[in-house]
Structure formats: C-alpha cells, structure tokens
Amino acid sequence: MYFLHNAEMFPSGYPDLGPVGTIKVVALFCKATLELLCFIKTVPAIILTNDWFTGLVPAYSKTGQFGDTFKGTTFFHICHNLEQSYEGRLYPDPREGNLENVYRLPSHYLIDPYGKRCLNPSRCAIMLSDQWGTVSKSYRKDLQESSGLANILNNHPYVKIFF
Secondary structure: OOOOOOOOOOOOOOOOOHHHHHHHHHHHHHHHHHHHHHHOOOOOOEEEEEOHHHOOHHHHHHOOOOOOOOOOOEEEEEEOOOOHHHOOOEOOOHHHOOOHHHHOOOHHHOOOOOOOOOEOHHHHHHHHOOEEEEOOHHHHHHHHHHOOOHHHHHHOOOOOEOO
16 A cells, blocks of 8 residues: 655645646546556556546556556446536636646546536546446446436447446
8 A cells, every 4th residue: 555645735635626726636646646556666457446536547548648558457447426516527717728738638538528518537537447337236227327427338439337
C-alpha cells in the first residue's frame, strides 16, 4: 500500500475545491497512480478503478501519456454508484471553458456533446475501460435502463458486461 500525499492538492478526502480545483486533484491522483506503478517498476495485468475519482486512470494510459507501459494491462472499472450527484459531475463556469488544459485529454471523453455541458470522470472511465462491472446484477440492470450514462454502458465498443 502506498500513500500519495500532498497537503496542497489533497487537503482532505473529497475536498470542496470547485470544478477547476477538483479536476486538478482528480487528474493529479490518476496520473500519480500510474506514475507510482512506473516508479516501483510494476505493470499489473489488471488495473481496477472504482467510482469517479479514479475515472481518468484508463484514459491517461490509453491515450499514450505513459507510452506503451500499460499496453498489455486490462482496465476494469467498478460502477459502484452512478447517481447523478455522485458521478463526479463538474460544472465549470462557461468562461473557464472545458478545462481541457487542466486534465489534458480529448474533451469528448469527459463531456457528452449531446448533453448538458459538464465534465464527468465516470463517463471517461466507462468509455476507456476494457470492462466494467457493478456491485450487483440488479444494479447493472438499473444502470443500463435508467442511468444518464446508459447510452455508453450499452453501446460503447469498449464496454463488455462483466459480472
């Protein structure tokens, strides 16, 4: 177990930093996780992510930000809670733009071009993970039928139902 610590960036669990501060913390945490694996020279066969705070981990690997290091790694995302209030949705001020300069990924991974403009790390996790799962079969069914991310859960080519 490794402890990632930076009092400025991680002042508490789920700090209220607003959209810009929150996406900075999420981006840092997700990149730091992959960087730590590189530092300790460990390339796992599977990386398991859980909920929105880890949502950018597969994206940073699959967009080449770590070269080919994790090319053989499977990314599995657990959709533990996809309630709209817990997907990690961030609503930046329109004057701030889409904050792509902060998270440094193609914006369509976080922003649904057909929905209300918001950054959604859960969207990114589902789109770029190799597989996803839920805490139960009934919750999986609920998500596929009524989640705001149902179109991705049901139709995105990376998604393979795993339970």
